Amino acid sequence: MHRYSAFSLLRHALTGHRGWAPAWRDAEPKPHYDVVIVGGGGHGLATAYYLAKLHGIKNVAVLEKGWIGGGNTGRNTTIVRSNYLLPGNAHFYEHSLKLWEGLSQDLNFNVMFSQRGVINLIHSDRERDVLAGRYNAMRLNGIDAEVIDTKTLAKLVPSINLSPDIRFPIQGAVLQPRGGVARHDAVAWGYARAADALGVDIIQGCEVTGIVQDGSKVTGVETTRGTIGAGSVGLAVAGHTSHVAAMAGLTLPIETHLLQATVTEPVKPFFDTVVSSAPAHVYVSQTDKGEVLIGGHIDGYNSYSQRGTLPRIEDILASAVELFPRLSRLRLMRQWAGVMDMSMDGSPIISKTPVENFFINGGWCYGGFKATPGSGWVFAHTIAHNRPHPLNEAFHLDRFETGHVLDERGAGPKPQAH
Amino acid sequence: MLLIPCPHCGERPENEFSYGGDGTVERPTDPAAVSDADWHAYVYRRANPKGPHVEYWYHQFGCRSWFKVRRDTHTHEILPLEDETS
Numbered sequence: 001m002h003r004y005s006a007f008s009l010l011r012h013a014l015t016g017h018r019g020w021a022p023a024w025r026d027a028e029p030k031p032h033y034d035v036v037i038v039g040g041g042g043h044g045l046a047t048a049y050y051l052a053k054l055h056g057i058k059n060v061a062v063l064e065k066g067w068i069g070g071g072n073t074g075r076n077t078t079i080v081r082s083n084y085l086l087p088g089n090a091h092f093y094e095h096s097l098k099l100w101e102g103l104s105q106d107l108n109f110n111v112m113f114s115q116r117g118v119i120n121l122i123h124s125d126r127e128r129d130v131l132a133g134r135y136n137a138m139r140l141n142g143i144d145a146e147v148i149d150t151k152t153l154a155k156l157v158p159s160i161n162l163s164p165d166i167r168f169p170i171q172g173a174v175l176q177p178r179g180g181v182a183r184h185d186a187v188a189w190g191y192a193r194a195a196d197a198l199g200v201d202i203i204q205g206c207e208v209t210g211i212v213q214d215g216s217k218v219t220g221v222e223t224t225r226g227t228i229g230a231g232s233v234g235l236a237v238a239g240h241t242s243h244v245a246a247m248a249g250l251t252l253p254i255e256t257h258l259l260q261a262t263v264t265e266p267v268k269p270f271f272d273t274v275v276s277s278a279p280a281h282v283y284v285s286q287t288d289k290g291e292v293l294i295g296g297h298i299d300g301y302n303s304y305s306q307r308g309t310l311p312r313i314e315d316i317l318a319s320a321v322e323l324f325p326r327l328s329r330l331r332l333m334r335q336w337a338g339v340m341d342m343s344m345d346g347s348p349i350i351s352k353t354p355v356e357n358f359f360i361n362g363g364w365c366y367g368g369f370k371a372t373p374g375s376g377w378v379f380a381h382t383i384a385h386n387r388p389h390p391l392n393e394a395f396h397l398d399r400f401e402t403g404h405v406l407d408e409r410g411a412g413p414k415p416q417a418h
Numbered sequence: 419m420l421l422i423p424c425p426h427c428g429e430r431p432e433n434e435f436s437y438g439g440d441g442t443v444e445r446p447t448d449p450a451a452v453s454d455a456d457w458h459a460y461v462y463r464r465a466n467p468k469g470p471h472v473e474y475w476y477h478q479f480g481c482r483s484w485f486k487v488r489r490d491t492h493t494h495e496i497l498p499l500e501d502e503t504s
């Protein structure tokens with residue numbers, strides 16, 4: 001791997017930038033791998049990277065039906081945070097956030113991780129109690145967290161609407177200063193390049209269409225490019241988790257739903273944090289290009305279409321305009337949707353399964369981007385050692401049957417939780 | 419915009435409705451006689467197909483009836499319910 005640096009940039013500038021080599025090989029599938037990872041999103045690529053780097057397992061393939069990063073990795077609003085209450089979630093997401101903090105150096109690829117702070121607005125006394133309780137718990141867990149008043153909020157986000165006459169008047173906020181955003185494509189490309197350098201085959205345009213089983217054991221996968229043998233198979237297919245797991249005979253506590261996002265035309269920078277509101281259900285940030293990036297809640301019915309409908313976007317935009325009235329005159333440039341693996345308790349599943357050599361990483365709901373480094377890190381450990389790391393023990397598939405659900409919102413068995 | 423066929427009101431825009439999820443899971447009739455595994459299947463496990471899906475819809479801002487619809491989760495096409503077994 002040719003290392004990227006200011007010096008290499010300068011050297012290539014002298015030759016008109018015509019000498020750059022591809023960042024990863026376009027590999028042909030081999031007949032057999034020690035580990036096959038299905039899904040070339042951030043999670044699958046990170047898993048392959050950590051398998052090779054930390055566990056010495058280098059005979060690994062990542063199979064992607066389209067192009068890497070073309071799924072939710074390339075469609076998400078890139079918010080990274082670790083503001084969780086329950087111990088099973090808190091330590092995992094904090095580990096992930098720590099990996100983000102060193103990721104550009106580790107991968108020698110600028111993932112543009114920007115710790116600009118993530119703000120959650122408080123709109124009622126009840127919400128203050130719940131959020132202050134959660135943010136205090138975070139501090140006890142050693143995670144940075146602050147409760148702020150509207151005066152501080154007005155300083156951090158001068159353009160926010162603090163009028164008492166809006167549908168959900170703002171009474172304060174909580175802030176995780178180390179939270180922020182990252183460059184989505186760079187995460188996929190950075191992991192792909194670093195994994196490839198360690199010997200991992202990244203195979204695009206290769207859809208898994210069947211799971212080959214010998215008794216209760218998985219021995220490979222059928223794909224649109226032939227059958228590929230595997231010592232172990234790990235799924236990291238996000239919205240398609242149920243679909244691919246069904247090929248191995250599993251029925252999961254997951255529903256697939258649409259989540260939409262949209263960006264406005266670019267404007268001059270006017271706020272430099274991430275602002276979100278639970279009751280209005282909207283989150284807003286401004287990208288490095290100046291576009292205002294707006295996300296909200298799921299469309300609300302099972303769908304694999306990757307196409308959202310307008311009523312939800314209208315709803316999300318109404319909330320965004322209420323928080324930032326100045327957005328009302330901006331034009332939208334793009335609107336899109338991804339398919340979300342909504343688990344029944346709102347927490348992920350990173351686990352062994354009843355089928356031998358078959359591992360699942362899914363149920364990310366709409367918060368899996370921030371988990372990318374941590375998810376790959378613990379999934380690689382789980383596959384390499386055939387048992388979970390302490391950081392993902394709580395994400396076991398069995399928890400729904402044994403009653404150990406991780407229901408962060410206290411919403412009961414519903415795929416609409418986070 | 420989905421047009422949901424309410425049996426009472428005909429096709430109406432999706433934002434008049436709320437969604438009730440998989441219409442094929444059935445609540446066990448005798449809770450005392452049900453195994454943990456069966457409860458688990460009823461409460462948590464869903465087939466979540468990519469394709470035809472029988473699901474509940476509720477005409478919340480209309481006639482307020484609950485009914486089943488068969489819809490393709492990949493194309494959003496509304497399909498005849500009678501084919502349910504095919």
Ligand SMILES: Cc1cc2nc3c(=O)[nH]c(=O)nc-3n(C[C@H](O)[C@H](O)[C@H](O)COP(=O)(O)OP(=O)(O)OC[C@H]3O[C@@H](n4cnc5c(N)ncnc54)[C@H](O)[C@@H]3O)c2cc1C
Pocket residue numbers: 038039040041042043044063064065066067068069070071072073074075076077078079080206207208209236237238239240244259260261295336337338339364365366367368369370371
């Ligand atoms: C609009 C939107 C906003 C979001 N906002 C945030 C946010 O702000 N913060 C956050 O943390 N998370 C967010 N998320 C969630 C986050 O994007 C996902 O949880 C996360 O990206 C999922 O993991 P992944 O990156 O591996 O998935 P993906 O990038 O979706 O990767 C899965 C890959 O599997 C491939 N695949 C599927 N089936 C097969 C098959 N049979 N064979 C081969 N390959 C297959 C797909 O093509 C896909 O490339 C958002 C998602 C959306 C859609």
Ligand SMILES: [Zn+2]
Pocket residue numbers: 424425426427428477480481482483
């Ligand atoms: Zn009706």
